[in-house]
Amino acid sequence: MNNEIVQYLRKEMFPNIWCPGCGIGIVLGAMLRAIHSIGWEKDEIVMVSGIGCSSRITGYVDFNTMNTTHGRALPYATGIKMANPSLKVITVMGDGDCAAIGGNHFIHAARRNIDITAIIINNMIYGMTGGQYSPLTPTGKIGTTAPYGNIDQCFDLTSLAVSAGASYVARSSVFDVIQATRFIKKAFLKKGFSVVEIISDCPISFGRINRMRTPAEMLEWIKSITVPKNKWEKLTPEEKEGKLPTGEFLDINIPEYSKNYQEVCIRAQQGGKDK
Amino acid sequence: MSEKKRLEKILQGNEACVEGAILAGVRFFAGYPITPASEIAEGMAQRLPALGGVFMQMEDEIASMAATIGASLAGAKAMTASSGPGICLKQENIGFAAICEVPCVIVNSQRGGPSTGLPTKPAQADVMQARWGTHGDHPMIVLSPSDVTEVLNITIKAINFSEKYRTPVMLMLDEVISHMREKVIIPPKEEIEIIDRKKPTVVKEDFLPYKADDDLVPPMANFGSGYRYHVTGLVHNEKGYPTSNNKEIDYLIRRLTNKVELNKKDIILEEKYLLDDARVAIVAYGSVARAAERTVKLAREKGIKVGLLKLITLWPFSDDTISQLASQVDLIVVPEMNLGQMVREVQRAAEGKCRVISYSRVDGELINPLEILAKIEEEGK
Numbered sequence: 082m083n084n085e086i087v088q089y090l091r092k093e094m095f096p097n098i099w100c101p102g103c104g105i106g107i108v109l110g111a112m113l114r115a116i117h118s119i120g121w122e123k124d125e126i127v128m129v130s131g132i133g134c135s136s137r138i139t140g141y142v143d144f145n146t147m148n149t150t151h152g153r154a155l156p157y158a159t160g161i162k163m164a165n166p167s168l169k170v171i172t173v174m175g176d177g178d179c180a181a182i183g184g185n186h187f188i189h190a191a192r193r194n195i196d197i198t199a200i201i202i203n204n205m206i207y208g209m210t211g212g213q214y215s216p217l218t219p220t221g222k223i224g225t226t227a228p229y230g231n232i233d234q235c236f237d238l239t240s241l242a243v244s245a246g247a248s249y250v251a252r253s254s255v256f257d258v259i260q261a262t263r264f265i266k267k268a269f270l271k272k273g274f275s276v277v278e279i280i281s282d283c284p285i286s287f288g289r290i291n292r293m294r295t296p297a298e299m300l301e302w303i304k305s306i307t308v309p310k311n312k313w314e315k316l317t318p319e320e321k322e323g324k325l326p327t328g329e330f331l332d333i334n335i336p337e338y339s340k341n342y343q344e345v346c347i348r349a350q351q352g353g354k355d356k
Numbered sequence: 357m358s359e360k361k362r363l364e365k366i367l368q369g370n371e372a373c374v375e376g377a378i379l380a381g382v383r384f385f386a387g388y389p390i391t392p393a394s395e396i397a398e399g400m401a402q403r404l405p406a407l408g409g410v411f412m413q414m415e416d417e418i419a420s421m422a423a424t425i426g427a428s429l430a431g432a433k434a435m436t437a438s439s440g441p442g443i444c445l446k447q448e449n450i451g452f453a454a455i456c457e458v459p460c461v462i463v464n465s466q467r468g469g470p471s472t473g474l475p476t477k478p479a480q481a482d483v484m485q486a487r488w489g490t491h492g493d494h495p496m497i498v499l500s501p502s503d504v505t506e507v508l509n510i511t512i513k514a515i516n517f518s519e520k521y522r523t524p525v526m527l528m529l530d531e532v533i534s535h536m537r538e539k540v541i542i543p544p545k546e547e548i549e550i551i552d553r554k555k556p557t558v559v560k561e562d563f564l565p566y567k568a569d570d571d572l573v574p575p576m577a578n579f580g581s582g583y584r585y586h587v588t589g590l591v592h593n594e595k596g597y598p599t600s601n602n603k604e605i606d607y608l609i610r611r612l613t614n615k616v617e618l619n620k621k622d623i624i625l626e627e628k629y630l631l632d633d634a635r636v637a638i639v640a641y642g643s644v645a646r647a648a649e650r651t652v653k654l655a656r657e658k659g660i661k662v663g664l665l666k667l668i669t670l671w672p673f674s675d676d677t678i679s680q681l682a683s684q685v686d687l688i689v690v691p692e693m694n695l696g697q698m699v700r701e702v703q704r705a706a707e708g709k710c711r712v713i714s715y716s717r718v719d720g721e722l723i724n725p726l727e728i729l730a731k732i733e734e735e736g737k
């Protein structure tokens with residue numbers, strides 16, 4: 082690993098718990114490169130996670146870090162941001178963590194447009210518990226709790242974030258780490274709720290059960306299902322089946338929550354509700 | 357003299373709770389609407405912005421608890437309030453606050469349960485949940501004021517205990533105390549003891565976030581203060597990192613409970629009323645303690661030597677006082693607005709040295725002084 086990002090790691094925590102070939106390390110590298118190129122101080126960064134393989138990221142990075150309860154990274158992060166708005170607050174979540182048990186928090190963090198970045202590592206499965214299907218497992222794929230094929234529709238977190246009120250929304254994958262890093266950096270710098278979903282590989286809990294035995298096969302598959310947004314728009318509905326658009330879906334500047342709250346304080350201090 | 361500065365106000369219990377919290381330094385509140393606790397959120401929404409504090413109405417009870425803990429880690433004195441159904445939802449994150457040692461106060465304005473139960477009627481049926489609601493062995497400080505003035509003062513205590521012992525503290529009100537209006541004397545600031553969490557004094561390189569002092573409480577660094585560390589709900593070592601080392605696991609789990617148990621003397625708040633010559637003791641808490649005080653007077657008018665032990669701190673439990681009391685009296689009566697929850701603790705602590713009986717009411721009505729008296733007279737026959 083190159084030096085510029087090693088300085089952000091807690092070396093005593095290594096080796097890490099992830100399986101060989103897991104995509105989470107790629108996302109971690111992308112996040113650290115983005116932080117390095119922005120030049121943030123370690124002391125001003127708070128990284129908050131929930132529960133799952135991806136949530137273990139917070140243990141390995143030398144910031145103010147928190148590994149909270151399943152699905153709840155965003156409300157914890159909200160409390161931190163509001164108590165000290167000068168902090169740079171980042172959450173890292175998995176697909177089950179963010180889209181299932183934490184789905185309501187995700188919607189409302191976006192609705193408030195609070196200045197927090199949500200990095201969602203979407204490996205389309207509950208990895209840590211052994212491969213149960215998640216809300217982002219593609220229809221038809223196999224999970225340990227969907228042994229005959231998943232019949233659930235999987236939903237689109239980026240569309241959800243756009244309609245719920247976020248400021249920046251993008252999707253990339255571990256196959257295109259340069260693009261992922263670029264999106265993550267933009268998300269970190271956005272004043273408002275920013276979302277980057279990164280399609281990642283879980284060769285152990287998703288790959289093996291879905292006949293992609295090696296990390297390389299999984300990456301090939303990710304490459305085959307991800308389509309740049311401009312190409313995606315030209316596809317027929319049949320061609321879109323089983324594929325995911327990548328790119329930036331939203332990049333706007335709208336009033337941010339902790340800033341708006343300052344105005345509430347000023348109004349209260351002036352003694353009137355209507356000033 | 358500060359008499360002049362003593363401010364008198366007619367306050368509802370929930371308003372007194374807001375007043376006490378603000379006096380104690382609470383500057384972050386996250387909540388969700390629920391009867392009979394909503395006035396606490398409304399009061400905070402009104403008051404905190406002018407003080408530069410933060411009020412947030414979250415998307416649900418779980419988020420309210422999480423945001424409260426997050427804010428505390430970022431340095432704010434933080435509180436949330438709810439009632440039974442909401443307290444149920446908060447439990448997982450209360451456990452997180454306990455194992456990560458994050459100061460915070462959770463107010464439970466008790467209503468009848470289970471489930472939606474009796475939203476507008478009082479109960480005391482959550483006192484065991486308050487102690488054991490979240491899973492695993494964990495510490496819990498639980499306080500229960502019995503009138504509106506006490507709500508204000510005990511709210512300040514609750515905040516202080518949470519900061520001093522780095523642990524969640526539950527403040528148990530009930531629908532009646534929450535909504536009852538009484539004259540409250542608001543103490544001047546300089547007369548109020550305020551306790552802040554202790555901060556690390558070591559250089560950053562030597563900082564071990566979960567290394568406890570002699571009082572078993574580790575100094576706490578706020579996020580952003582330059583002491584970077586990891587907070588995890590996994591069992592962790594002194595460095596704050598997850599551990600599977602048996603010794604480290606055992607040490608943490610015991611220390612968490614012991615930091616409260618070994619500081620019982622400081623934490624247990626109780627009041628004795630006419631117990632010196634008593635042959636019968638009433639052990640009561642919350643709004644029932646108030647009725648019981650009246651029972652004592654009525655009984656004494658009739659020549660029956662009754663006294664009252666009012667528990668303000670429910671957990672940790674007053675084992676020692678109860679044990680002494682049991683050696684002195686013939687009978688202990690425990691009136692509660694539940695089917696007999698704390699009475700079992702009293703029986704345990706009394707160790708068979710006297711008779712201990714329960715008087716229960718679960719119909720949504722307060723227990724009145726005459727019913728307790730009737731119970732005493734009936735048992736005395």
Ligand code: SF4
Nearest residue numbers: 099100103134208283
């Ligand atoms: S189970 Fe999957 S997601 Fe979890 S560490 Fe292994 S490969 Fe990565």
